[in-house]
């Protein structure tokens with residue numbers, strides 16, 4: 001049976017921006033979501049999905065541009081999966097992010113909020129990332145004005161980012177504005193070297209090829225780590241000359257870029273791109289680069305997690321510390337708190353707060369991250385920290401708390417999914433004076449806060465923008481225990 005064609009809506013005025021960064025309009029009381037339009041635009045929209053209460057679609061024509069529209073700064077805007085909000089002036093991006101926090105906490109969590117502090121914008125709105133991963137592809141994205149039949153195999157190769165929603169299509173990037181140089185120079189050099197030396201680019205569908213991904217990591221102190229990831233065609237068993245080809249590329253790279261502090265390579269024969277379960281082989285230079293925050297040094301190895309916007313990470317941690325100090329000021333004089341940092345990653349928040357605490361306790365799922373956390377404690381001569389690896393809902397229980405001391409303050413920084421209900425329950429029973437909840441997803445944060453608000457009231461909310469030109473943000477909420485007599 002032929003499917004009924006969905007309607008084409010004409011002259012729709014975009015009203016606002018909703019969660020997940022989608023533009024929003026109302027059609028006879030039904031909400032319409034479209035990507036890549038901004039408030040004030042008048043657009044024609046092809047509807048692709050109709051559900052009870054809402055519709056989704058895509059813009060077929062920009063009828064009248066919004067008066068707020070600005071010229072996107074990147075030549076890849078519209079195709080590349082990143083930086084989708086470039087047409088929106090930065091102050092408006094911040095305004096919609098702030099609104100998103102308030103909407104989610106009120107609508108989903110139905111929470112009583114104090115005044116939400118104005119979002120802390122990022123001073124750097126370009127070159128703010130300290131890590132980028134580029135993908136090699138033997139079948140790059142072909143534009144409508146290119147004749148694909150006339151392109152040679154080499155001309156079909158590209159290095160860059162995945163097209164939004166397409167795992168096997170990579171946009172060949174000429175310049176990315178997200179990371180400081182030499183990020184573009186490095187990528188273009190490896191690309192041209194591979195083309196000149198007939199090193200094959202990865203075929204994502206067939207899963208073979210020599211050059212696969214390129215990871216560039218930088219620090220605010222100016223250090224640089226480069227990780228070249230090869231596919232299974234670069235294994236010695238696949239090609240007797242593979243080692244020579246690998247070292248040819250890596251030697252050329254380190255000669256051209258003597259500023260590389262740490263050069264690694266990885267052979268990834270797997271179906272997915274993560275290198276966390278693979279050997280990273282140090283080819284040249286130091287085994288790690290170091291990030292600095294106030295007097296602290298954090299070691300960053302090829303697999304280490306570190307917040308991707310270093311400057312805003314510092315502001316985020318400073319807010320957490322400000323809330324912790326405020327909590328301590330309410331405790332009896334001289335009391336040194338036990339602070340738990342749950343979902344600690346490589347222990348950065350725990351170590352940042354350690355000077356305020358009798359003891360900091362970090363828990364994290366990834367064992368390698370916990371090894372880094374212990375190492376970071378050692379490098380910084382911090383002796384009042386302990387770190388444990390494991391699943392939060394398994395590890396955090398009454399016995400753990402008995403052994404490690406009841407927390408006075410708990411910092412939570414979970415992944416987008418938020419915390420497990422069992423974890424919320426343990427926290428309610430452990431009853432710390434304050435909980436400082438850092439989240440990259442205000443929707444799940446709102447859900448979790450609603451559970452915790454049985455015994456806690458929200459005393460501060462501070463959104464922070466870590467990712468300009470995207471809809472992503474961080475939000476820090478301070479919860480203070482409601483006194484028994486007030487319940």
Ligand SMILES: C[S@@+](CC[C@H](N)C(=O)[O-])C[C@H]1O[C@@H](n2cnc3c(N)ncnc32)[C@H](O)[C@@H]1O
Pocket residue numbers: 305306307343344345346347348349363364365366369390391392393413414415
């Ligand atoms: C948003 S990151 C927090 C990073 C850290 N606070 C920082 O600032 O660098 C969330 C962390 O939670 C960890 N994680 C995810 N699920 C977990 C679980 N079930 N139990 C423990 N840790 C988990 C992830 O591995 C990740 O390191």
